[in-house]
Amino acid sequence: QVDCTQYSSSIVKDEMAWVACPRNLKPVCGTDGITYSNECGICFHNKKEGASVEKAHDGECMLKSITIDCSIYRRIVIGDRVMVPCPRILKPVCGSDSFTYDNECGICAYNAEHHTNISKLYDGECKEDIAHIDCSKYITETTIDGKVLVSCPDILRPVCGTDGITYDNECGICAHNEGQRTHVGKKHNGKCRQETSEIDCSQYPSGMIKGGKSHIYCPRILLPVCGTDGFTYDNECGICAHNLQHGTHIKKSHEGRCKKESVTIDCSTYLSSTNIGEAIPACPFVLQEICGTDGVTYSNDCALCAHNIEFGTSVAKKHDGRCIEEVPQVS
CATH class of the missing domain: 3.30.60.30 (Wheat Germ Agglutinin (Isolectin 2); domain 1)
Structure with missing residues (x-):
């Protein structure tokens, strides 16, 4: 239950009392399935819409998976393998295993071949965010020699760690981190996919x-x-x-498709000459953030070029958008 009385509601707009919320970001999930930026966001929503939403839990709401009708795709059997011929249409979807498939049929094809029950989370490529695990909810015990042991439930809900190892459940990652003093995060639900395999x-x-x-x-x-x-x-x-x-x-x-490791930017398109013949980058004030191979976020392609010219480096573009921290610390 959220205590809305702690937030000021003195702001009046259109003869309605609105709640003034702080700008701190502490996501919470409402009982309506919507993620709010903080608890006050629920109060604001209830005041504005006359609703009675409560807090379901801290953190973002879990995405609900969508079941795909695979019966519309033809199946063929090659030896002891069941395969689904998919159309060559690129309409990326994100599966519940946090893997990006070329289209919905791709999920059906994978399920048929590997006997899995993966569903669709949403249209578009999967976001590369790494899930945060709350290890504080698991019971710990300190041994005589000072080691901290995590007591994990005997529940098999495989998760893939950022170290490429499959753990029985999220608690398994917490136990590993305590025992080995590591900072492994959860990459996705389900077993890790084998990175290199022999083909028959x-x-x-x-x-x-x-x-x-x-x-x-x-x-x-x-x-x-x-x-x-x-x-x-x-x-x-x-x-x-x-x-x-x-x-x-x-x-x-x-x-899945190979991921491009980096993209070389043609910096010659941004160069202009000074009175002494020195080439300098003339960058536009356009915010189109990119992530460099040095792990730094640049405001646009030109800003990366300017960095390379100033410091004599050869940083390339890793991907569009802000850099994502690959292995966050698990608390």
């Missing part, structure tokens, strides 16, 4: 083409995988075909 290429039919060369016939199924060469293939068979054709030994790095 013998399952795909092969034959000879003109010139006496061997050739693998791949199904026209879009289940993108990233190869260890940094190239995205339509499916696992694509890697097999490439290896046979070029005599390479590429493996699967991970499922």
Whole structure:
């Protein structure tokens, strides 16, 4: 229950008393399923809308998953594997495993092949935010030699840590951090996906083409995988075909499209010359934040160029938007 009497309601607008809320950010989840910036936000909403929303819990509300109707997609069986041929349409969706799929069919295809029950959280790519775990809710005990032990429940709700290890539940991460003095966070719910795996290429039919060369016939199924060469293939068979054709030994790095590590910016478009012939960047006052490979957020591409020129560095663009702290400390 939120005590709204502690907040001033002396501000009057349109003959209505509004609640004056502080600007501190302490997200809370309301019983209406909406995340408010702080407890006062609930009071403000109730006063304005005449509602009676209460606080469900501290922190942001959990996203409700959306079940996809996979019956609309055709299934085929190759050996003992069930596969779903998906259309080559790029409409990214975020799955409940915090993995970005090319489209809704991609989730259906993954569930069919791996016998999982992943659903859709929302349209668009998954946000790379790393979940914060509240370790204070678990009972701890200090041993004679000063070690802190965390008492975890025997509940199997696998989560993937930012160290790439699968833990039985969130408490397992807390126990690991206490025991090893680490700061592992939760990357996503569910088991960690194997980063590098061997592909059984013998399952795909092969034959000879003109010139006496061997050739693998791949199904026209879009289940993108990233190869260890940094190239995205339509499916696992694509890697097999490439290896046979070029005599390479590429493996699967991970499922899904390869992520670009960095993008080089063409700084010549921002340069102008001074009276003494010195090239300096003339940057526009436009806020289009980008994250540099040095982990610093720059206001725009030009600001990164200006940094490189001033300090003689070679920082590239890692991605658009503000830099995200990859491994936050777990409390």
